[in-house]
Amino acid sequence: MTNLAGLPDRDVLAELLLRWEELFERGQDTPAAELAAERPDLAPELARQIEALKAVSWMTQPLKEGPQSPEVSAVGGGRLGARYRLETLVGAGGFAEVFRGFDERLQRPVAIKLPRPGRVGPRDAFLAEARRVARLRHEGIVPVYDVGIDGDSCFIVSEFLEGGSLADRLADRRPSPEEALRWVTEVAEALEYAHLHGVVHLDIKPANILIDHHERAKLADFGIAQSAAKSGAAGPSLGTLRYMSPEQLLGKATDHRSDIFSLGIVLHEILTGKVPYQSLEPQRLKRDILAGNPTIAAGLSVPLRSVCSQSLSLDPHRRHASAAEFAAEVRRASGPAGKARPWWPLIAGVLGLIAVTGFLASRPPRRAAPPVGVPTPAPEEVLAEATNLFFQQRYAEAEERYTAYLATFPADIEALTRRGLCRTRRGAFAAAVEDFSAALELNPDDATLLKRRGIAFASLRQFEPAIVDYEAALARAPSDREIRESFAACYSIMAAEQAAQKEFAAAAELMTKAIAIYPHAAVFYHQRGSCLFHLGEYEQAVLDLDEAIRREPRKPDHYENRGLCYRALGRVEDAEQEFQKAAELRNQ
């Protein structure tokens, strides 16, 4: 064995790494700290290199060759459900393969997607998700014809589009600005429809935007990403990295605003030929996206730059509140400037869009007939101006205009809601509660309004009415992810207040409720783990931290706190490893 004394650090590390691998090949995974007992200063780097070697251990193992049979392996005989004939593989990747196929019953070409085993959630859940997506009917969404099971395979059958994808178009040439903006707004409209039906795409990118033979953009692969995300197998690889929102990259909770972020990237790319985050190094790209400094092309008009910038905000709350708003902004930004009433047609378009989706179909009439003696400026112009200011996040001014408008039309739900949102965002929660209450009197079944009032109540620390509102919202929209997340966050705030009073048992109980309502956020497990730690229930706390780490593996706090639990349990070495991991993550 080489004497390490006097060797340069690099050589010492190489020697220690050799020792580790020799032992490892004999089945002994020696901790770095033990190997580097003489040179503890090198232990962290040695530990890192050991982890690197473990990660690339596949390089020293036999290659995974695919089956050498010439037959399509996923399905027996190349036919599914005794109906669909598989023809050619037309796409493949992380969690599924897509075949051009033929529906022998209806005698038409179809696209057949076969998820890879283990890359989507449990089969039943996947099918349930697929069936939910199949219910989406919108001209901007590639229709799902069928979902089914064949042996061990589940599959999705959808329309086959010959026109290729937006990615293909972009590879050939840059579309004209008119074409580009039309496609983006078509996609935004389709997204709005899906969002209103509780479906988030989470994989918006040019390759998933197909162009039909009428040159209309259609979104493909709705909901697949979510199913895959639920599997936990694919994690942040879903979606092409450069289109992913910061919250997706961090493995945090996502909602419709993640789609808006991704569509903002597409908007920029389709107009300029470049994505706003261009690094080819994955880690750097991730860092750039998380830093939130997109490179917006100078050639874009100011309004379009503004749309891109807003949609690419790091904080989802600062993005457009809905895909419809995004579409409206794009239309406005692309329209001729200087019109006398540039906003009214736009607002009408947005309202028309919402009405088409059926979102407001059951609501009472939104606006009474204007009274005699219309003030100057016209209320519609005041409303348009208010909405414009709202989109620009100039909430105080927007609130003022909405107030002026509501003086004429006090029963306008949209205006009441928007003013409530302005007030929420300005921190005037009591006033916001009044607006949402007024809107709810007009439409008591609106789950989103109930949620918004719940948020305002929770912000006022009036938790009882907040919970009543959230429960009512959930009863009306039980699968609404945003409502669930917000409700859970309300319990999280309550728990934090209890913890501040050293009432850890009560706090832990509240966090259990939060997790039951929204089990997807690492932060909730971490918070409950903290309560359990303070209660001396270290093993239970470790379980929560395990879950938090599984969901958010890059957060140093998770490791540090798990280290504290280990130390309390007398597992000193494990604790040290956790502290080391936390330190490494902080240094990165």
Place this chain on the structure above:
Amino acid sequence: MPKGSDTEIQELLNLANAGDQEARGRLLDHACGRLLKLSRAMLARYPAVRRWEATDDVHMNAMMRLHRALETVQPKSVRHFFNLAATQIRRELLDFKKHYYGPLGLGRNHGTDHQSPDRPGGRFDRMAHEPEDITEWTEFHEVVDGLSEEFREVVNLLFYQGLSQQEAADVLGISLATVKRRWQAARVFLHDKLGGTS
């Protein structure tokens, strides 16, 4: 991995350099057995591609490429031969992506998930597992191509040619310990370069 001793390969090289076509063919056999495995691994997820053309195409093209290279370069040593073979194999595997995603490629339409040809990275933890698709494999081959010569040579022999560490040491004329050190350093470098997270 290629079977046959250094001496045998050296003899084949001498014969091939003297114009012996049969010797050249046997050298190609030595080099391309591993290629077949690599191309199958690379295409494991593309049953239809594998079915119709690709594995054979990649194999055949690499054979032709190496055949041409052997004619023009005439490697003098076993070491030179293996390096040449590994480089040609890697180039062919890299070209395969262009073929697959080129204007007439099968992957051109319906790139419905992260298999976009312009995909910049992929999963952050991808170095925690064997590359799973063409894009990931391509990134891997590209990074290997950019390694320093001493690292690349070891990766060529151990990974692309499937030699044992002792065989690689013999071919390179260096100690086994040096091969081990370079192999470790190359793997750590590849891990870091390809965005490993550990």
